[in-house]
Amino acid sequence: MNRQELVSNIKNKKSFLCVGLDTDLKKIPQHLLSAEDPIFEFNKAIIDATAPFTVAYKPNVAFYECSGVAGWVSLEKTVSYIKEKYSDIFIIADAKRGDIGNTSKMYARCFFEELDVDALTVAPYMGEDSVTPFLEYPGKWVIVLGLTSNKGSHDFQLIEDANGTPLFESVMRKALSWGGSDSIMFVVGATQGRMFETVRRIVPDAFLLVPGVGAQGGSLEEVAKYGMTAECGLLVNSSRGIIYASQGEDFAEVAGQKAAELQREMEALLRDKKII
Amino acid sequence: MNRQELVSNIKNKKSFLCVGLDTDLKKIPQHLLSAEDPIFEFNKAIIDATAPFTVAYKPNVAFYECSGVAGWVSLEKTVSYIKEKYSDIFIIADAKRGDIGNTSKMYARCFFEELDVDALTVAPYMGEDSVTPFLEYPGKWVIVLGLTSNKGSHDFQLIEDANGTPLFESVMRKALSWGGSDSIMFVVGATQGRMFETVRRIVPDAFLLVPGVGAQGGSLEEVAKYGMTAECGLLVNSSRGIIYASQGEDFAEVAGQKAAELQREMEALLRDKKII
Numbered sequence: 426m427n428r429q430e431l432v433s434n435i436k437n438k439k440s441f442l443c444v445g446l447d448t449d450l451k452k453i454p455q456h457l458l459s460a461e462d463p464i465f466e467f468n469k470a471i472i473d474a475t476a477p478f479t480v481a482y483k484p485n486v487a488f489y490e491c492s493g494v495a496g497w498v499s500l501e502k503t504v505s506y507i508k509e510k511y512s513d514i515f516i517i518a519d520a521k522r523g524d525i526g527n528t529s530k531m532y533a534r535c536f537f538e539e540l541d542v543d544a545l546t547v548a549p550y551m552g553e554d555s556v557t558p559f560l561e562y563p564g565k566w567v568i569v570l571g572l573t574s575n576k577g578s579h580d581f582q583l584i585e586d587a588n589g590t591p592l593f594e595s596v597m598r599k600a601l602s603w604g605g606s607d608s609i610m611f612v613v614g615a616t617q618g619r620m621f622e623t624v625r626r627i628v629p630d631a632f633l634l635v636p637g638v639g640a641q642g643g644s645l646e647e648v649a650k651y652g653m654t655a656e657c658g659l660l661v662n663s664s665r666g667i668i669y670a671s672q673g674e675d676f677a678e679v680a681g682q683k684a685a686e687l688q689r690e691m692e693a694l695l696r697d698k699k700i701i
Numbered sequence: 702m703n704r705q706e707l708v709s710n711i712k713n714k715k716s717f718l719c720v721g722l723d724t725d726l727k728k729i730p731q732h733l734l735s736a737e738d739p740i741f742e743f744n745k746a747i748i749d750a751t752a753p754f755t756v757a758y759k760p761n762v763a764f765y766e767c768s769g770v771a772g773w774v775s776l777e778k779t780v781s782y783i784k785e786k787y788s789d790i791f792i793i794a795d796a797k798r799g800d801i802g803n804t805s806k807m808y809a810r811c812f813f814e815e816l817d818v819d820a821l822t823v824a825p826y827m828g829e830d831s832v833t834p835f836l837e838y839p840g841k842w843v844i845v846l847g848l849t850s851n852k853g854s855h856d857f858q859l860i861e862d863a864n865g866t867p868l869f870e871s872v873m874r875k876a877l878s879w880g881g882s883d884s885i886m887f888v889v890g891a892t893q894g895r896m897f898e899t900v901r902r903i904v905p906d907a908f909l910l911v912p913g914v915g916a917q918g919g920s921l922e923e924v925a926k927y928g929m930t931a932e933c934g935l936l937v938n939s940s941r942g943i944i945y946a947s948q949g950e951d952f953a954e955v956a957g958q959k960a961a962e963l964q965r966e967m968e969a970l971l972r973d974k975k976i977i
Contacts, residue, residue, distance in 0.1 A: 447804070487800060487807035493815045494773045501769060521800050523824060524763060525851040525917075528723070531763035539769045548799060548824040550846055552853020570826055575801040577828020580875060584868065586860050592868065599856060641801075 426515055426543050427564055428607050431632070432656045434480045434513050436701050439692040441657050442684060443481035443517065443634065445664025446471070446503065447488050452669055454676050464489070464499035467676075469506055471668050474681030478688035481515040481660050482507055483634075504540055515660070516542040517568065517634065523547045526554040537562045544568050546612060546634070549596045553603055560604045566632075567609050569600045572624065574614025574637030597627045606631040613652070615643020615661065621651035632658050638687075639666025645687070649694040657700055663687060702791055702819050703840055704883050707908070708932045710756045710789050712977050715968040717933050718960060719757035719793065719910065721940025722747070722779065723764050728945055730952050740765070740775035743952075745782055747944050750957030754964035757791040757936050758783055759910075780816055791936070792818040793844065793910065799823045802830040813838045820844050822888060822910070825872045829879055836880045842908075843885050845876045848900065850890025850913030873903045882907040889928070891919020891937065897927035908934050914963075915942025921963070925970040933976055939963060 435441050446468055450458070453467045460466040472482065484503055489496035507516055518540060522532045536545045537559070544566035547556055559567040572582055572593040582593040597611055606628065613624050615637035624633070633652055637643035638661055645661060652659055667687075671679035695701045711717050722744055726734070729743045736742040748758065760779055765772035783792055794816060798808040812821045813835070820842035823832055835843040848858055848869040858869040873887055882904065889900050891913035900909070909928055913919035914937055921937060928935055943963075947955035971977045 449807070485800075485804055485807075487798070487804045487811065491807045491811040491815060493777060493811070494770055496811075497770045497773050519800075521798070521824070521827075522763070524761075524795075524797050525849070525912075526853075528761055528763045531725070531761075531767040535763065535767040535769070535772075539767060548797070548826050550824050550826045550857060551797075551849050551851060552856030552858070554851050554853040556853075573801070573827050575827060575830050577802075577830040577832075580828030581826060581868065581872060582828070584860075584862050584871060587863055587865075589863075592857065592860065595860060596857060636801075 431515055434515070435657050438478070438480055439695060439701055440478055440480055440688040441659050441661055441691055442479050442687050443483050443660045443662040444471070444475050444479050444667055444684060445519070445636070445662045446482055446484040446668065447664040448668065449488055450492070452672065454672050454674060456674060462499055462502065464492070464496070465502045468503045470677035471680050472507060472511070474677040475667065475684040476511050476514065478684040479514060481517055483517040483519050483662055485664070486518055486520040501540065504542060515544065517544040517546065518542045519546045521546050521548045521570065523549065523551050523555040525551065526558055529555050529558040533559045533562065537565045544610070546570065549600055556600060557603055560608055567604065568634050569596065569609060569611050571597045571611035572613050572617050572620060574616045574641050574643065578614065594627050597624070601628055601631060610634055612636065615645070615648050616641055618644070618647050619651055621648060625652060630654055630656070630658060632660060634660050634662065636662045639663040645690055646694070653694065653698055655700070657695065707791055710791070711933050714754070714756055715971060715977055716754055716756055716964040717935050717937055717967055718755050718963050719759050719936045719938040720747070720751050720755050720943055720960060721795070721912070721938045722758055722760040722944065723940040724944065725764055726768070728948065730948050730950060732950060738775055738778065740768070740772070741778045744779045746953035747956050748783060748787070750953040751943065751960040752787050752790065754960040755790060757793055759793040759795050759938055761940070762794055762796040777816065780818060791820065793820040793822065794818045795822045797822050797824045797846065799825065799827050799831040801827065802834055805831050805834040809835045809838065813841045820886070822846065825876055832876060833879055836884055843880065844910050845872065845885060845887055847873045847887035848889050848893050848896060850892045850917050850919065854890065870903050873900070877904055877907060886910055888912065891921070891924050892917055894920070894923050895927055897924060901928060906930055906932070906934065908936060910936050910938065912938045915939040921966055922970070929970065929974055931976070933971065
């Protein structure tokens with residue numbers, strides 16, 4: 426999916442919501458456990474309930490890998506289901522991969538050919554040749570870790586060089602130079618608040634994938650205030666706050682309500698900025 | 702496997718060789734492609750031929766993931782095969798994972814419970830809470846990226862802070878403080894040559910996983926000269942240089958010969974240092 430299509434989906438749906446499919450066998454409703462593939466059954470119900478309010482899904486690959494082969498089957502089925510039924514929804518594999526060029530090529534094959542998602546999250550520590558193999562797929566996106574939502578983001582990402590430039594800034598500037606904002610996005614945690622002002626000085630028009638609203642405590646309003654561009658430029662993710670909002674038989678219905686609530690807040694923010 | 706067992710395996714086998722199982726359907730001998738699981742058939746033959754000379758195997762997870770579900774089946778079978786037949790050999794899943802705590806926990810479950818390998822490579826960009834979930838498994842190891850073997854290692858890992866400390870040094874010092882050298886190792890590329898002197902000032906007794914000998918051009922002698930400790934402290938990996946040394950029907954035999962050659966060089970280096 427190219428940038429123009431993504432922006433037009435955001436305008437049509439009046440939403441920049443990404444629903445994180447962090448599906449954990451230990452947290453899904455008990456009555457699903459007797460299904461042949463409980464993870465897929467859960468995802469299908471969540472997807473059907475939230476799709477009207479959502480422009481992106483983000484399966485977190487760890488939650489599938491932890492069940493080994495069975496988990497990969499669930500992941501493949503989930504991605505196929507979204508692609509067949511909701512072909513306008515952007516799919517992000519949240520996998521935080523990155524390795525020497527030769528190996529990153531294999532990961533690119535895995536996620537952009539085999540699984541065939543739209544975007545993959547990538548860790549930048551190993552530098553240019555660990556990221557560029559993912560950029561060889563037209564229409565696919567690399568989402569590079571910039572300033573993450575967790576406490577540990579302070580350990581290294583904020584280390585300043587001799588000129589006072591923090592590491593995340595060097596990462597974002599350099600990574601953007603490898604591909605540009607039509608194929609590269611950045612992860613910036615909602616918990617970073619006013620840091621979005623700084624981020625927008627570094628990458629004025631790149632899309633940002635923003636986790637950390639909901640369970641991690643970030644504020645949607647603050648993110649929009651400091652991070653939104655004329656084309657929106659944001660995909661704000663909520664995982665646990667939506668998919669585990671109810672653990673009863675009404676889990677999908679309640680997930681749909683939570684997604685609708687966020688969509689309404691987002692619609693108001695998009696109107697404020699005159700994007701719709 | 703604990704540190705003492707690893708050191709004693711190195712002494713017994715007179716080797717600190719790790720064989721990288723970067724098994725690629727496009728590179729394995731043609732005659733294997735008719736097997737039910739060509740990747741596993743290839744690995745089994747390579748493992749049987751190289752096990753006498755090897756203290757560790759390192760399947761590179763990218764090469765399995767790129768075949769989706771079938772790839773995970775091959776990976777699980779490979780790990781089981783090593784564990785059953787060569788239980789004294791250390792198994793490293795080279796996966797370079799790392800995410801917020803909640804997600805790293807799932808990766809830890811995947812690799813230390815489901816797949817049940819001895820060690821996992823982890824990317825440090827997201828800091829402490831992305832690494833510590835892997836440290837909750839006694840007898841398991843986290844191998845944190847320090848100074849990698851690729852060209853892109855220069856992009857961020859060498860950025861110096863206001864005190865002149867390069868990023869990789871901050872990463873290694875801090876990461877070691879999270880667990881200590883009985884549960885944390887570091888990746889340092891063989892291509893980094895004399896930088897091993899600096900690395901040993903930072904982490905005098907941690908084990909180093911050293912890729913980059915062979916196809917990537919690093920020197921085993923130089924690594925041993927500057928990086929070896931009184932307990933060896935090195936696992937030197939070769940992947941392509943061993944497993945693809947021949948692409949004919951004699952691939953396993955030739956791989957065995959290449960592994961034996963490296964083992965002999967390593968034996969001499971261990972004798973020089975009076976470790977054996």
